[in-house]
Amino acid sequence: METTHRAVRVLIADDHTLFREGIGEILTAAGGIEVVGSAHSGEDTCRKAAELHPDVVVLDVEMPGQGIRETLPQLRRVSPHSRIVVLTMHDDVVLARELLALGAGAYLVKGSTRHELLSAIHSVVVDRGPGHVILSVSQQGLDRVDNTPGELLSAREREVLGLTAEAMSNSQIARRLSIAEGTVKRHLRNIYAKLGAVSRLDAVNKAVAASLIPPPENRN
Template sequence: MLPAGRPVRIVLADDHTLFRQGIAEILAVAGGFEVVGEAHRGDETCRVTAEARPDVVLLDVEMPGPGVREVLARLVRMTPRPQVVVLTVHDDIALARELLGLGAGAYLVKGSTRQELLSAIRSVTVERRSGHVVLSLSQQSLVSGPRPLEVLSVREREVLALAGQALSNSQIARRLAIAEGTVKRHLRNIYGKLGAVSRMDAVNKALAASLIVPPPTGEDGSSGGRISDV
């Protein structure tokens, strides 16, 4: 957990200068983030990270020098250990599983939105002790992969499945015999893990990844209600 009021310290590692500048601008506008170093090679990434001691490294998959697997292995052995968010053009669920298994905290394709990027950074920073991951791939890759990545806990999938049935937070709480505040906390965690910006977005992404089953439909083909974000 970061000290209260301190910005998230970030190293940008990508061999494209314009891309690094674009990410830096997004972080500056969002607030609460500080770019403390930049690198355009794999070996430089390790050196800059060791010197800057950031909270998060945004790591490109393809840079000159050591490959991403070697760089990632070095980063996760550092003390203090930074969280690593992989940013790549490769919409590849097998590669995502591999890099997440090697210690990356999140895997984002470069077609992700700025909201997904910010959500990923915040999630791996806040949840750095829990081993949670954030995955942002196209629906086609998620559906066509050999099996969906299990990024949600059993309880989170229960909450999201009920949200997909258009139940309110209070209704979900009663159904699962938990506090309404706990439902809200689960939903916040779900949004972070899936890179979702709303309840409907989270439900759609979870359905695409086969993490939850479609809600039952009524005789008129509707799900029985309108999904809200409360």
């Protein structure tokens, strides 16, 4: 393992100024960490990362502008050597699995201690291997998870995808489920992101292969 004596360069991304400043003070006081910048949205985070190439991005899940599922892959493209520590209020193992799969190196709930945050930052810098991840959720968060593949998609997303497998259009699905057509489109976008799918057919095939939905011929 190569060691270095320079400070770990960190970019803090959160839409709340007070929270960014508080995290910055914690990291600076710890020593060995340099806060090189801050960002207030997904787009701003990607711009700052492309400019600064920090060692670590401490990234909030919910910020204005583009969503976390767009921001994570973009960060990996514009600053591939940066490691990403997601810091969120969502005590959600399913979300954690998804974001770790998209490139985050650590997932911490905002109830974590400063020691856990500092440990996560230093750990992701030391071990850059793709299989090295850090997960911090509560026991309650773990208890909510049924360890079945279907937990990757919400119940509504599985409904939408199941009807998609029956060759229904967005408008037909909307009428069947009594929701807006725009809501159907949003569910499909989320499904594509979670499954890494590029089309309706691709999403259906991947979901069937992962046993998330039954094959169309087996549906009632």
